Amino acid sequence: MTVLRQIPFGIFLALATGAVSCGRSGTGATADPKAGTGAVNDHRSPTWRPAGATDVPTPATRLPAPPRPPTANPDPLPPAGSDVPADRRALQVVDGRERAVDADVAREAGLVLVDLSDDWAPVIFADGKAPDGSVLPNRYRAVFVGLANDRTDGDGQPVGPGDRNYLELLGIPPSLSVLRARMLQDAPQICADVDLTKLLAVQEIPTWGATTEKKEMARHEARGARLESIRQEMGAADLGALASRGAIAPTNAQNATQTKSATQNPTKIARDVKTHLRFIAERAAFAEVEKRVSCEGLLPPSAHHKAGRYDTAMRTAVYNFQQKHAVLAQGDLNRATLEAMAKPPLELDFAALRRALTERAVHAGAIVEDGSATNAPSAGQEPATYLGADGERHPVPNLAAAATDAVLAALDLVTPDEALAFFRRHPSQDFRRLRVAVRFPERPEYYQAGRLMDLSAEIDRGDVWYDFPFDAKGNRVPQPRERYPTFTLYTKWRGERVPLVRWRTTVGSWRSELASDGQEYYSFKISDVGPRVWRHIVAAPVWLPPVSSPLGSMVKEKRVNGGFVNVTNYDETGPGYLSAYGLVAAIHEQFRRGPDGPVYSDNGIRTHGSFDYLSLRGRFSHGCHRLYNNLAVRVFSFVIAHRKSRTMGPVELNFRRTFWSAGDLYDLRLPNRGFYFELDPPILVETLEGRIRGERQTPVLGYVRKPGVKYRTVKPPPLTDSPDSKAGGGGEP
Numbered sequence: 157m158t159v160l161r162q163i164p165f166g167i168f169l170a171l172a173t174g175a176v177s178c179g180r181s182g183t184g185a186t187a188d189p190k191a192g193t194g195a196v197n198d199h200r201s202p203t204w205r206p207a208g209a210t211d212v213p214t215p216a217t218r219l220p221a222p223p224r225p226p227t228a229n230p231d232p233l234p235p236a237g238s239d240v241p242a243d244r245r246a247l248q249v250v251d252g253r254e255r256a257v258d259a260d261v262a263r264e265a266g267l268v269l270v271d272l273s274d275d276w277a278p279v280i281f282a283d284g285k286a287p288d289g290s291v292l293p294n295r296y297r298a299v300f301v302g303l304a305n306d307r308t309d310g311d312g313q314p315v316g317p318g319d320r321n322y323l324e325l326l327g328i329p330p331s332l333s334v335l336r337a338r339m340l341q342d343a344p345q346i347c348a349d350v351d352l353t354k355l356l357a358v359q360e361i362p363t364w365g366a367t368t369e370k371k372e373m374a375r376h377e378a379r380g381a382r383l384e385s386i387r388q389e390m391g392a393a394d395l396g397a398l399a400s401r402g403a404i405a406p407t408n409a410q411n412a413t414q415t416k417s418a419t420q421n422p423t424k425i426a427r428d429v430k431t432h433l434r435f436i437a438e439r440a441a442f443a444e445v446e447k448r449v450s451c452e453g454l455l456p457p458s459a460h461h462k463a464g465r466y467d468t469a470m471r472t473a474v475y476n477f478q479q480k481h482a483v484l485a486q487g488d489l490n491r492a493t494l495e496a497m498a499k500p501p502l503e504l505d506f507a508a509l510r511r512a513l514t515e516r517a518v519h520a521g522a523i524v525e526d527g528s529a530t531n532a533p534s535a536g537q538e539p540a541t542y543l544g545a546d547g548e549r550h551p552v553p554n555l556a557a558a559a560t561d562a563v564l565a566a567l568d569l570v571t572p573d574e575a576l577a578f579f580r581r582h583p584s585q586d587f588r589r590l591r592v593a594v595r596f597p598e599r600p601e602y603y604q605a606g607r608l609m610d611l612s613a614e615i616d617r618g619d620v621w622y623d624f625p626f627d628a629k630g631n632r633v634p635q636p637r638e639r640y641p642t643f644t645l646y647t648k649w650r651g652e653r654v655p656l657v658r659w660r661t662t663v664g665s666w667r668s669e670l671a672s673d674g675q676e677y678y679s680f681k682i683s684d685v686g687p688r689v690w691r692h693i694v695a696a697p698v699w700l701p702p703v704s705s706p707l708g709s710m711v712k713e714k715r716v717n718g719g720f721v722n723v724t725n726y727d728e729t730g731p732g733y734l735s736a737y738g739l740v741a742a743i744h745e746q747f748r749r750g751p752d753g754p755v756y757s758d759n760g761i762r763t764h765g766s767f768d769y770l771s772l773r774g775r776f777s778h779g780c781h782r783l784y785n786n787l788a789v790r791v792f793s794f795v796i797a798h799r800k801s802r803t804m805g806p807v808e809l810n811f812r813r814t815f816w817s818a819g820d821l822y823d824l825r826l827p828n829r830g831f832y833f834e835l836d837p838p839i840l841v842e843t844l845e846g847r848i849r850g851e852r853q854t855p856v857l858g859y860v861r862k863p864g865v866k867y868r869t870v871k872p873p874p875l876t877d878s879p880d881s882k883a884g885g886g887g888e889p
Contacts, residue, residue, distance in 0.1 A: 615841070739765045
């Protein structure tokens, strides 16, 4: 079964579908002794296989790609001897044949060991050591690994048979065993019955709720009947001809009076025809979407879907498709979704493998550059370069892509078919400890062996509007932005700052807030301007809900033992990928010099990961600076690798709050704040004011009434920060 995880996007919660086979065959449930020797362009020989490996499926019925010669390995190492223990072995492909090599020898040769095991987790989730040598357990690591392997859910509970997490967009890429199972299941499906011409004939397909959809369908039928009547009376060959003929008098004089009002406006007729034909094309494309998600097993017959309707089953199937293939949408049938559906499942799975290997590679190499600072600078910014020892300026390279290419080259995987063959050769138990020895591309000069990096960060708020976004009549006032907030990480090299990455982020703006009088108002959530420092980085952080938090958000429905029950909602508080602070956060602290040294204060602003990935495309936060979860994990793992830091481990909190909701008593317990790292010295992070737009040049301090809302009080209460909100920080989510 494919289960949609409970995600508070306001779209839908706890919707489930089945994922049984829809008339498919050849999915590979039976072992085949020939499967590992030449199926699907398998020119590599599996000479390294653990004893007892029998988990090899039957070859799928696919047309293999033309064979190609194996890629030459420039760093061949001798095979590992029998005396090399299993935990010291790594994989290498030489002359098209896999071999086990000694990991220590690989390191001495300057190769990087990239962890392909199912037990992998990012650097930021590794256990630490206290000064006395005792282990500081990072407990979220086990949760991360369980989620990546589809073994447990966000609460640490076992996932049901056949359930899938699909959490890549939320910062947890699938393990290679999960990708293996996915490719073996998807390989037979070429989805040949999907008409790509119809699927891609539209830019998007509007979707509605059940009531609105029914009205739109009725409106479409009525419009079609009206246009057909006009077409016949005007003698047009078809609707296209009707639109081009416009208000030509009807040939039937008897009906002239009847149709005069309908034909006297050629512009309206042409517009209605265009709308009608577009709707027809969208419905035709929707039928192809139904075929596509059914082909992939996301919309089985047991899903209780009514053809042509965007019902719960269909919405869940589309959402799972988007989550599975990392399409930035949340159930909407946008162009990116349609273009992804136009690709074969195996091609999409190969792209997922590449993305998963990218995360493994950047952590193994302690690199972060991904081309974002060089290829797509924002307005007014130059492509990132650095000064070399040769006196020339060089572009900051895309090390993430280059390292990923190196991993694929080391595995000798070029095509989806070759990746499929790789997974056929290696049963799932191989990925318990599999590593590959890779020659990474040379890093720029600003990486120096044994040298810590002089890192800093900058957040440009972009275009900022302090004006209230509604006029006196309650109409929304346009507040366009040409420059969006950006986050940039720098390293200092040869006396200048070198941008390593430049990513979109968020800043605060007008947000709805529950005041102390129990009513909701608008309040401008400011993002602090000026220099701050990152002193603490927190893996798996928690957010403390203020007393004013609506209690309804602190309860969720969860399936337990086959039934649904209400439980305390730890999704928002964390730790977890759905929490207000995501998987990792850096605390922005003000600082000043005191008589006994630096004095720090926390105004509640963070740079942190976020489950709300669409907010990174133009929406606002409550003051914090959001990043995609995986990028936040990348950048702060990079910081820990290249700065002097102390592992503090879990910081005790022992927060407890009991509350009533719908007549039931709930208990919220948060034993610690997260897993802390302390940077020494801290990293400077400065938030720039940006470009202030509109009439107001300073933010509004206080609550502002929502237009059209009747309030019980004469004036809003004063805007104050409660101790709880101060402790939580940032006012998120």
